[in-house]
Amino acid sequence: MVQSAPSPARCIRRPIGSPPEPARKPLRNDSPIENRRGHATEAILFGLVPMGDPRTGAEALHELQLLAxxxxxxxxxxxxxxxxxxDPHSYLGSGKLDELVEVVRLANSGVVICDDSLTPNQGKAIETAVGVPCLDRSELILQIFGMHARTPQAKMQVELAALQYEMPRLRRRWTHLERQRGGIGVRGxxxxxxxxxxxxxxxxxxxSIKRELEKIEQHKVREVQARPDLFTIALVGYTNAGKSTLMNKLTDAGVLAENRLFSTLDTRTRPWRLPGGRTxxxxxxxxxxxxxxxxxxxxxxAxxxxxxxxxLLLVLVDGSSxxxxxQLRTVDEVLETLGxxxxPRITVLNKLDQVRDRAGLTPLFQLDAKAVPVSVLTGEGMPDLFAAIQDHLAAVEQRVELLLPHSAGALQGEIRAKxxxxxxxxxxxxxxxxxQASPALLGRxxxxxxxxxxxxxxxxxxPDVTS
Ligand SMILES: Nc1nc2c(ncn2[C@@H]2O[C@H](COP(=O)(O)OP(=O)(O)OP(=O)(O)O)[C@@H](O)[C@H]2O)c(=O)[nH]1
Ligand SMILES: [Mg+2]
Incomplete structure (x- = not known):
């Protein structure tokens, strides 16, 4: 008898009886999960939480739910x-794995999704037990990237990551096929x-993809180096923090900004005229x-x-989450990995309009006392963000007095812009x-x-006429 097979309605915020949100996009034919019933496949999510962690399963797996x-x-x-x-063999302990088998059977779900990356052996053990495909967190993320990639570069990058992920798992795929065909085992x-x-x-x-990407990367480096000597600011941060919304608000970039994970896969750069006229x-x-x-x-x-x-980096985080x-720590780790x-950075605590109790922001200020709270949506706090950027510029740039002879008068327009x-x-x-200008601009x-x-x-x- 299954002990505590969790009621899906209790576990997942959207009750099981409620109509599923309209699928944003039908499952693609090349999706690893077969869409057997002609609609989005129902999934059971599972994961580990540390001993003594007070969060409910739904809270601990909320992000996995969004990804799914x-x-x-x-x-x-x-x-x-x-x-x-x-568990090194099956990720879950054997009793819990039996429970998962029962939950899958009762819910008649088509796939199970794990909150961590599984080793090939763990994935195989779980699939064998539950009898439906098992996706891990990495495969799920790769699948989303595959769905959202638009440019040839993004498509190649996702394909490369997926192939590299696939490599050590080939044996698992083939054991499955052989079993389905009634084969006699893999060896030989x-x-x-x-x-x-x-x-x-x-x-x-x-x-071949690496060679192509290498070419693109070299091209990008040249492109970045050849940029006019404008100060550059990059928006980085956790997915769904509001980076593209801010980009759209400040420039006419028109980038896709939506309430879903990984809307943006391609880097886009646009000029932004700071209050005061400088670009x-x-x-x-x-x-x-x-x-x-x-x-x-x-x-x-690349x-x-x-x-x-x-x-300068503007590190955005959803302050209401x-x-x-x-999320802020994760961003730091990824930035560390990237070198x-x-x-220099300014931390931006976005979605202030959704923060009910502002005292809740205290731990974030403990991570960065100079963090700037804003709501990109309502505009609250934006003047503080602009001021923080201007202060940073004043601190890192040189302040000089130049003489522009009449022969160099044409430089005035450029000076005003940059x-x-x-x-x-x-x-x-x-x-x-x-x-006040960057050393590169001054040099030129x-x-x-x-x-x-x-x-x-x-x-x-x-002469002083008052004396
Ligand atoms: N309430 C509220 N929502 C916001 C605010 N800023 C952005 N959003 C919403 O947050 C969602 C995600 O915004 P995006 O700009 O796409 O986030 P992103 O950081 O670019 O996300 P990725 O491209 O997936 O990394 C959208 O639905 C926005 O409308 C804000 O200040 N307040
Ligand atoms: Mg985005």
Missing amino acids: ETADFVPAGCMVQHRRHA GAGEKQIDVDRNLLKTRIA VLLTDTVGFLRKLPHQLVASFH TLEEALHAD PEAED SANL ATVLGEFYTEAGCLITI LLAEGARMAQPEDHPPAE
Whole structure:
């Protein structure tokens, strides 16, 4: 008898009886899960939580639920086991695995989804027990990336990550096929030969995609290096934090911003005119996630190239999420992996309009005392964000007075667009202009005819008539 087979209605926030949300997109034919009933496949979610963790299963697996829904599954129930480490053979302990078998049978679900990455052996043990396909967290994320990839580069990056993930799991796939066909085992059978053929095919394809991506990456590096000397700001952060919404609000990028995970897979850069008239470049990037498959982080390196070279990171987090602290830590870990942990940053606590008790933000301020709370949606806090960016510019850029001789007057337009103008004064020799600018821009202005102002460039002071 199944002890505590969790009622799906209790476990998952959307009750099982309620009509599923309209599928955002039908399951693709190449989806690893067969869509047998002609509608989105019902899934049982399962995972481990540490001993003594007070969260309910639904709370602990909430993010997995969002991922499953984003991939067009209908979460029909969930199950967690309190234990410190996964069972090396079957992930869940044997008693809990029996429970999962019973839950799957009762719910008649078509797939089980695990909150962690499974080893090939664990995946195989679970599938054998439950009799339906088992997806792990990495496969689910790869599937979502596959659904959302639009550009050739993003498609190649997802394919590369998926192939690399697939490589050690070939044997599992083939044992399944042999069993279905009534084969006599893998060793020495047709499957064994086919595994070798497949492995070689995968290796060839992986090598060819890597070469293509390498070319794109080199091209991107050149493109970034050739950028005009504009200050660059990259929006990074947890998926669904509001990066693209902010990008759209500040520029006319028109990027897709939706309430689902991994809406953005392609980096996009647009000029943004700061209040005051100065232009910087703003880059929107792919979102991060807890336990992101490392193959994906590696293959999205080219996409993140622009963020890696930014002058400033705006690290967005959904301040209204109960997981905000964990999400901020995850972002730090991914930035560390990418080698961008030391870039200057401003932490932005978004979705302030959804924060009922602002005292709840205290732990986030403990992680970064200078974090700026905003609501991109309502505009609250945005002036503080602009001020924080201006303060940062003032701290890192040089403040100088230049003399622009009449012959270099054409530089004025560029200075107004790319630097902050603090004052100007016209003399017979030209324009004395006090600016705050990046060292790169200053270097170029000096090379193109501007020069540092000298005391003698200033007109003699008017005699003091009051004395
Ligand atoms: N309530 C509220 N919702 C917001 C705010 N900012 C963004 N959102 C919503 O949050 C959802 C996700 O926004 P996106 O801009 O797509 O988030 P993202 O960080 O680009 O997400 P990925 O591209 O998936 O990494 C959308 O439904 C937005 O409308 C805000 O200030 N308040
Ligand atoms: Mg986005």
